[in-house]
Amino acid sequence: MIPMKKRVCAGILAGIMFLGLTACGQKESNETGTDTPKPVQEQEEKNSEAAKTEQVTIKFFNGNVEMVDWYNEAIDRFNAQSDNIKVEHEFQKEGTSALQTKFAAGDIPDITTMGTQQMIDAGKFVDLTEAKWWDRIDPSIKEISADVKTGKNFYIPTNTMITATIYNQKIFEELNLQPAATLDEFTENLRAVKAAYPDKDPLYFSGKEAWTIGMLFGYLPDAVERQRLGELEYSRAALEGDISKLKFSEPGGPLETYITWLGVLWEEGLINSNVLTATYDDAINAIAKGDAAVIFQGMFTIGNILSINPEAEEELRVCAFPAVAEDVKPALNQGPDSTYYITADSPHQEEARIFLDWLFEAENQASFTTTRNAPSAFSDVTSDIGAIYGSAVEASKTAAIIGPAREPAGFGGDATGVMLQEFFAGQYTPEEFAVAYEEAWKAAFDAQ
Amino acid sequence: MKKIRNKISLNLHKFMIMPAAVLFLIFFVLPLCQGAGISMTDWNGFSEEKNFVGFANFIRFFSDKRALHAIQVTVIFGLISPFLLNVAGLLLALLVDSKKKSRVLLRMVIYLPSIISPLIMGYLWTLILSPRTGVLDQILQRFEPSLSFDWMGVPDKALWLIIIVNVWQFVGGPMMVYLAGLQSIPKELYESATIDGAGKVQAFQNITWPLLYPSAKINIFNNIIGSMAVFDIIMAITLGGPGYATESLSIYIYRQSFNGFAGYATAIALIMFLIIAVPIGLTLGWMRNKEIEM
Numbered sequence: 001m002i003p004m005k006k007r008v009c010a011g012i013l014a015g016i017m018f019l020g021l022t023a024c025g026q027k028e029s030n031e032t033g034t035d036t037p038k039p040v041q042e043q044e045e046k047n048s049e050a051a052k053t054e055q056v057t058i059k060f061f062n063g064n065v066e067m068v069d070w071y072n073e074a075i076d077r078f079n080a081q082s083d084n085i086k087v088e089h090e091f092q093k094e095g096t097s098a099l100q101t102k103f104a105a106g107d108i109p110d111i112t113t114m115g116t117q118q119m120i121d122a123g124k125f126v127d128l129t130e131a132k133w134w135d136r137i138d139p140s141i142k143e144i145s146a147d148v149k150t151g152k153n154f155y156i157p158t159n160t161m162i163t164a165t166i167y168n169q170k171i172f173e174e175l176n177l178q179p180a181a182t183l184d185e186f187t188e189n190l191r192a193v194k195a196a197y198p199d200k201d202p203l204y205f206s207g208k209e210a211w212t213i214g215m216l217f218g219y220l221p222d223a224v225e226r227q228r229l230g231e232l233e234y235s236r237a238a239l240e241g242d243i244s245k246l247k248f249s250e251p252g253g254p255l256e257t258y259i260t261w262l263g264v265l266w267e268e269g270l271i272n273s274n275v276l277t278a279t280y281d282d283a284i285n286a287i288a289k290g291d292a293a294v295i296f297q298g299m300f301t302i303g304n305i306l307s308i309n310p311e312a313e314e315e316l317r318v319c320a321f322p323a324v325a326e327d328v329k330p331a332l333n334q335g336p337d338s339t340y341y342i343t344a345d346s347p348h349q350e351e352a353r354i355f356l357d358w359l360f361e362a363e364n365q366a367s368f369t370t371t372r373n374a375p376s377a378f379s380d381v382t383s384d385i386g387a388i389y390g391s392a393v394e395a396s397k398t399a400a401i402i403g404p405a406r407e408p409a410g411f412g413g414d415a416t417g418v419m420l421q422e423f424f425a426g427q428y429t430p431e432e433f434a435v436a437y438e439e440a441w442k443a444a445f446d447a448q
Numbered sequence: 449m450k451k452i453r454n455k456i457s458l459n460l461h462k463f464m465i466m467p468a469a470v471l472f473l474i475f476f477v478l479p480l481c482q483g484a485g486i487s488m489t490d491w492n493g494f495s496e497e498k499n500f501v502g503f504a505n506f507i508r509f510f511s512d513k514r515a516l517h518a519i520q521v522t523v524i525f526g527l528i529s530p531f532l533l534n535v536a537g538l539l540l541a542l543l544v545d546s547k548k549k550s551r552v553l554l555r556m557v558i559y560l561p562s563i564i565s566p567l568i569m570g571y572l573w574t575l576i577l578s579p580r581t582g583v584l585d586q587i588l589q590r591f592e593p594s595l596s597f598d599w600m601g602v603p604d605k606a607l608w609l610i611i612i613v614n615v616w617q618f619v620g621g622p623m624m625v626y627l628a629g630l631q632s633i634p635k636e637l638y639e640s641a642t643i644d645g646a647g648k649v650q651a652f653q654n655i656t657w658p659l660l661y662p663s664a665k666i667n668i669f670n671n672i673i674g675s676m677a678v679f680d681i682i683m684a685i686t687l688g689g690p691g692y693a694t695e696s697l698s699i700y701i702y703r704q705s706f707n708g709f710a711g712y713a714t715a716i717a718l719i720m721f722l723i724i725a726v727p728i729g730l731t732l733g734w735m736r737n738k739e740i741e742m
Contacts, residue, residue: 094706096706097706100493100494100706103493103494104493104494104710116708118492118494118495118708119494121495122492122494122495122496122497124494207689207690208686208687208689209687210687210689273579273580273598274578274579274580274598274601275601276598276600276601276689276690277574277578277579277598277600277601277686277690409492409707409708410704410707410708410709412707414703415707418688418689418691418692419691421689421690421691422690422691422692424690425601425602425603425690425691425693427603427691447709448708
């Protein structure tokens with residue numbers, strides 16, 4: 001039996017809860033129900049005015065760690081001058097994963113700086129092919145930004161980015177070395193650095209973060225067939241899964257040659273001994289402080305390098321990746337950078353465009369370009385990109401230009417980088433690696 | 449009237465569990481059913497399109513070498529880590545169950561790492577273990593250079609390293625549970641045992657350990673569940689590498705899920721549920737008859 005006191009107490013508590021709920025309901029009822037109805041015309045005028053001054057919040061999703069501070073500052077400026085549009089900036093380091101979670105959860109941003117082929121295929125983004133911003137952008141950039149499957153443009157790139165070889169010019173000059181055009185020349189350069197500076201790492205790989213070594217497959221061994229077939233034909237073969245044209249497992253082919261070369265560098269101690277656990281930050285520190293002579297990275301690292309050592313501006317320069325086969329040129333990757341997508345499910349697409357109009361103004365883009373260390377895609381934006389990036393632009397004039405990597409879903413830089421980790425850990429011979437790579441590529445393609 | 453009132457009183461507890469039951473239904477049972485549904489599709493995680501594929505994802509799992517390797521890593525970690533946690537936890541509990549003045553400080557020092565995020569702790573250990581720049585490596589280079597190498601970069605050592613870090617961090621939890629168990633054992637039992645001529649080892653075998661079974665049960669369950677689902681500490685120390693050497697099933701699920709294979713990832717998650725349930729069930733059965741009531 002429940003004692004009477006407890007029953008009374010429970011009754012009072014239940015009553016308080018119930019009253020609280022009814023009070024909430026009553027308040028709403030008062031607000032809507034007891035007002036005297038207004039004339040229809042007056043109400044419509046009020047609604048129209050409300051629409052004009054209605055506060056809209058745009059969710060801006062960003063995955064660019066290097067640009068977080070710039071975006072924060074720019075968005076503060078925009079919010080201060082905008083009457084009815086407020087932009088909220090969200091940064092996530094694991095950008096694409098976080099974005100996918102958001103799509104699945106229905107928490108969809110209005111603008112994102114990233115997207116994947118699968119998201120494009122799933123119709124998650126607005127077709128921006130006819131957007132007015134393209135009038136200020138070089139047509140060749142529009143072309144390389146187009147979706148290979150549909151030919152449409154689903155993002156606006158405000159910059160272009162080069163990924164290539166960053167080397168310490170000071171060391172190279174001291175040792176009378178020239179940027180290498182072939183793998184053999186590259187090896188000789190590294191040997192010379194090792195002989196002169198035994199405490200330095202001739203080439204620094206940040207293998208713990210697999211993407212940093214995985215992305216190189218697209219620019220070094222793949223550059224051979226990409227040049228032989230042409231970018232368009234290579235992209236088509238990759239999209240159709242035509243392994244016979246991609247030739248990953250060809251005996252003595254580019255992939256096997258590249259892996260054999262890495263094996264030689266590893267055995268001779270020309271790559272940092274902590275290759276499997278070194279992070280991206282370690283690599284940036286090593287090149288910035290002069291502890292490493294060469295790294296393979298994108299120019300987006302330059303800002304970080306200069307923040308560690310401003311004098312690196314005078315010491316570092318950029319050249320193309322060495323050619324993996326004799327019949328092709330040294331290559332570098334040049335692709336769209338700082339991309340903006342408007343999501344198809346955004347209820348505020350017009351407001352998103354207004355914000356992007358403001359963001360893409362020449363003055364803002366000049367500032368963005370300086371911070372990003374990447375040439376602007378806009379024809380009316382000029383800025384000083386510094387001596388390091390200047391050398392990259394110079395190198396791009398003679399090198400073969402390689403576009404974005406073409407790989408099946410699930411076989412991006414992370415997956416290929418992990419395979420390279422396994423190679424460094426002694427799991428494969430170069431021949432076995434090439435076969436395993438092709439099998440993994442095909443398995444990922446079939447599973448799409 | 450009185451009959452009805454009595455009936456309500458007798459069944460009142462059933463109504464009282466309703467809020468908890470509804471929450472359990474919404475947040476556990478419903479997602480589990482939804483997960484079972486998704487596991488039979490080829491959903492990529494964000495598309496509107498979901499095609500029914502039957503048991504294809506489950507069949508794929510058993511021919512997926514990487515998944516089977518992830519099970520191996522998970523089982524090794526999930527069995528060895530709880531074993532070490534319990535042995536070390538019990539030994540430390542016996543140590544800090546003394547009357548020494550330093551016992552409070554000792555308990556605090558041992559328990560402290562448990563309250564810090566495994567991710568942060570993992571990053572700290574990365575800095576300690578890092579070759580060349582890590583504290584440990586610098587000490588080893590000075591005193592025993594032959595032991596100085598990239599510990600986290602050797603596939604067959606990296607997992608053991610993570611197990612050691614995990615035990616070091618979380619040993620405070622089992623220790624506290626065992627300590628609570630030790631302190632609830634009546635001192636009279638030990639006095640009687642001493643009068644009967646029992647030594648310390650005999651007292652431990654016949655009094656302490658049997659009366660610690662409930663504590664052991666709690667620790668073993670918690671540690672197995674926690675260890676089988678290990679994710680953060682591995683991500684911080686090795687990111688599942690080198691290669692896939694330390695990739696646990698949780699990490700594999702995460703990677704599959706965000707590579708556009710949400711259906712397959714959900715199927716693996718369900719399999720993982722069974723993998724965790726088996727050792728838990730076995731342990732539960734083994735311990736059921738061992739408990740002694742005081």
